[in-house]
Amino acid sequence: MRSIHVDTDFAAFVESRQHRLLRSAYLVCGDHHLAEDLLQGALVKLALRWNRVREGDPEAFLRTVMYRDAVSWWRRFRREDLSAAPPDRTGDRDDLPNRLVFEAALRRLPPRQRAVLVLRYFDDLTEARTAEILGVTVGTVKSQANAALRKLRELAPELGEMVGKG
Amino acid sequence: MTTNRLTELFEETSAGVAPPSLAATAWARSRRVRRTRQLLTGAAVAVVIAAVAIPLNAGRPETPPMLSSTVSPSTPPLTTVTSIAANPSRRTIAPLPAAFAIPAGARTLSEHPVQQAVMVAQERAGETDRTLRPLHVLDSAGEWTRIDVGDIVRTRDAGGNEADPLRVASLSPDRRRVAVAQPQALVVVDLPTAKARRFPVPGLNEQVMWWGADTVLVGADGPGVTRVDLATGAISGEPAAVSGWNSAGNSVLGGELAEIVKIDGRNVLRVWEMGSAKPVREMPVDQSGLPPGFAVTEFYGQAVPDGNGRIAVAAWGDRIDDQGREFRGGAQMLIVVDTRNGALRTVLDLGDPLESPRSKACCAVLDWIDDQTVLARTDLEGLVAWTPRNGEVVRVMAGPVDAAVSVRMR
Secondary structure, X not given: OOOOOOOHHHHHHHXXXXXXXXXXXXXXXXXXXXXXXXXXXXXXXXXXXXXXXXXXXXXXXXXXXXXXXXXXXXXXXXOOEXXXXXXXXXXXOOOOOHHHHHHHHHHOOOHHHHHHHHHHHHOOOOHHHHHHHHOOOHHHHHHHHHHHHHHHHHHOHHHOOOOOOO | OHHHHHHHHHHHHOOOOOOOOOHHHHHHHHHHHHHHHHHHHHHHHHOOOOEOOOOOOOOOOOOOOOXXXXXXXXXXXXXXXXXXXXXXXXXXXXXXOOEOOOOOOOEEOOOOOOOOEEEEEEEOOOOOOOOOOOEEEEEOOOOXXXXXXXOOOOEEOOOOOEEOOOOOOOEOOOOOEEEEEEEOEEEEEEOOOOEEEEEOOOOEOOEEEEEOOOEEEEEOOXXXXXXXXXXXXXXXXXXXXXXXXXXOEEOXXXXXXXXXXXXXXXXXXXXXXXXXXXXXXXXXOEOOOOOOOOEEEEXXXXXXXXXXXXXXXXXXXXXXXXXXXXXXXXXXXXXXXXXXXXXXXXXXXXXXXXXXXXXXXXXXXXXXXXXXXXXXXXXXXXXXXEEOOOOEEEEEEEOOOOEEEEEOOO
């Protein structure tokens, strides 16, 4: 492959943000390949607009594109993975690490609710910034976050003390 | 404690994600995108494209054609794999325009009823302006008309996720009506009269497909559809658990509905007859005919039937090129599947993921132009016509087609 000249500011910006953003993408979509595709797609859009965006807030642009693509991609192309047997809800899960229980429960949330939780509690953004990125109102962020936490507690009662109680 | 612990769980869950190195690839892709846009813009202005008109059939067959007797269900043929050229040749197919561009001031349906449409399109909302874009129809004369009746809104699911309502299978078999799922309703726009009918279909409906001339199947989240008989207005639950996410219906009344679904991680072909709660056929998708190095991981989008026992559908998976380079999960494909035995008949490999990177779920099968040719939307080319028999691919509409589209060519 021919070597190409990459804008040094762009390269430095991506280098400093890409790992954290890829982790965010993974938390929202739950798939390593898709997470990388999402981030890569957002980076391409950023590169196309770099001259205009670089002086503003490129991280906000990147995050907005990535999260909206994550939600809309899932909406457009999600498929049901039908299971012949329902998931085991009665088995003893005491031996499972909390991380695995949490991840399994997270996967069962609607994508926008996942996105709200990741933006709030992993990216550490305010409700207002979360609303801006997702293109919804602050009220929607509040209600989606509450619904997500309530659902997590239902799906994984053993996490109750950690996700929203007390 | 609570939010801190939640943050810790997120940190632990994503701790295994390896650091990527994406800057150079993203920059290179952006340069290619910019170059392609420049070429397309130039081409739209300056290039005279030889037009080869393929006349539209006057009507659709009332009964499905007989199945070919030359294919034995017990001996699935080897799968033929061909690759798309880096720059497919062009051919226009009347009345599709050479490039996708809906005019801003298109006339309105209420003032200019349309006798018969070929395409319905709904441009996607922009990144900043999320306003719902109107539906437009392209008629048999090549004119665009904006649908200004029906009060159509976005669909949404229980989680509040919204989506534009136009689907691949929205345009009716007679090309005179457009069906869109709506929350708690089905809306059918009659193009010749410019009237919209709203049927009360319970649920957060998201998918539609036609089954014959006057029946619309409306799907919500997951398998199962509601049947709406437009002639009588009857609305009833359909016993067949077909999914509007996976099947594009059947233009023939009584015709089978085929879909590919994931069951316990396996791709399974299911064929339904309406009114029956059990599929008439269900079998794993047979990939044994693929050449070494190829595998299909995921089929996505609605599978479009040809009326002769085949469906065409988009997919992604693995491939290995002639230099031995492996692309795990990065290969995009269009595939024709035999619904009688589940075998992959023909695969169109959509190119080198490094030289021509495509977005995941880049493509959608739209229609069979005739019994030999598949019409599909692809992210890099626009609309292409693919002839599985000989692997020929021609670009029939220059993109990008950043829109949901529904097309009926015959």
